[in-house]
Amino acid sequence: MLTPLQDSKIAIIGLGYVGLPLAVAFAEKFKTVGYDIDSKRVDELQKGTDRTLEVEDELLQSVLVPNTIELEAKMKGLLVSDAVSTISNCNIFVVTVPTPTDRHNRPVLTPMIKASETIGKLLKKGDVVIYESTVYPGVTEEEMVPVLEKFSGLKYNQDFFCGYSPERINPGDKEHTVTKILKVTSGSNPEVAEYVDQLYKSVITAGTHLASSIKVAEAAKVIENSQRDINIAFVNELSKIFNLLGIDTHEVLTAAGTKWNFLPFKPGLVGGHCIGVDPYYLAQKAQEVGYHPEIILAGRRLNDSMGRHVATELIKHMMRKDLKVIDSKVLILGITFKENCPDIRNTRVIDIYQELKSFDMDVDVYDPWASPEEVMHEYGISILNGGHQLDISQYSGIVLAVSHDKFKGMNIQKSDNCVVFDVKGFLPKVAVDARL
Secondary structure (H helix, E strand, O other): OOOOHHHOEEEEEOOOOOHHHHHHHHHOOOEEEEEOOOHHHHHHHHOOOOOOOOOOHHHHHHHEOOOHHHHHHOOOEEEEEOOHHHHOOOOEEEEOOOOOEOOOOOEOOHHHHHHHHHHHOOOOOOOEEEEOOOOOOOHHHHHHHHHHHHHHOOOEOOOEEEEEOOOOOOOOOOOOOHHHOOEEEOEOOHHHHHHHHHHHHOOOOOOEEEOOOHHHHHHHHHHHHHHHHHHHHHHHHHHHHHHHHOOOHHHHHHHHOOOOOOOOOOOOOOOOOOOOOHHHHHHHHHHHOOOOOHHHHHHHHHHHOHHHHHHHHHHHHHHHOOOOOOOOEEEEEOOOOOOOOOOOOOOOHHHHHHHHHOOOOEEEEEOOOOOHHHHHHHHOOOOEOOOOOOOHHHOOEEEEOOOOHHHOOOOOOOEOOEEEEEOOOOOOHHHOOEEO
16 A cells, blocks of 8 residues: 555655755655765755755755654655664655766666665565666666565565656756656556656656656666767767868858757767766666667767877877977866766766876866865866966966856967867867867
């Protein structure tokens, strides 16, 4: 027997870029507990501050409650905790943990498995577990359900139920926030599917799309970003071709874009937690069933080569200006995976940095959005941020890698003593030596 929605208590497992905005949205309608194993993250959220900047501090503080007793006394609100006991009496568990790949680009399901183990120990009859993490088709029912059954001793679709509703968070986007993006939903049987759909409909103002099965919902998510990856790979390949032909790629795309059905993709680095990762999940499942995906993996190979390509082109232009390469000072502007947000996960700017360093160049990275501590922890490099005075006249090469709005006021100009490479097509064409 499913708990009536109005009586639900929701646990959000994982309070990152996906989990926190969702937890806040649910907390405005339901009793909600946000659980995370990172005590530092929990501590900052309890104080009403979100370092990812996905949720405004004022909004976060408006839904926070200090303890379990106060949450139980209210009809709604958000308790943030790193104690498993705080989610023990929840009846809906929403898993929003990361699904990365390893250094061989193989899917890593460990965070989901660990979350499922934790939930399994708490499951009660009638509970519903909903996964939002990006996976290949079949992960929920073939990989996670057995874990839930093992640790709970309960029977799937008899004692407990599952749903899948893929996250569609766009980090740094203040217009397309979680409640304003249409949500795909699904459930392990028709009754549960409707239950999950109604749950999300209660907070997602953009509406929902109820998929016919969990596998369909899983597949829909994984192809969304695979499609974008392939389209970006196409224009990245065009960029390489047009560079050899001496044609400006952005001007070509602008001209072609005058046709009503031309898709407006631009060349660039493809990183982040979704587009640069999801295709490998789909490729993994395809290979398991005996199919070798050609277009998907070709797109991945091409996009993963772009950092090295940018570094090589910068060095070529420096040599054409008779500038010293070895020991020269180079500045990379931006390290986050996209503009105007602090998210450094799977940033491909690091590929530019590593390639330039392999030529014994002295490389500085400046990013007013990124946390120096996070960058050091994740990539082992020291960066300059907003607290540093930046003298760009000391550099022989400048790579505009991320189009932060904060870079607009910088006086960046090519000269006889400096090569400027614009990865994003962000700067005036007359100010740069080359761009993708």
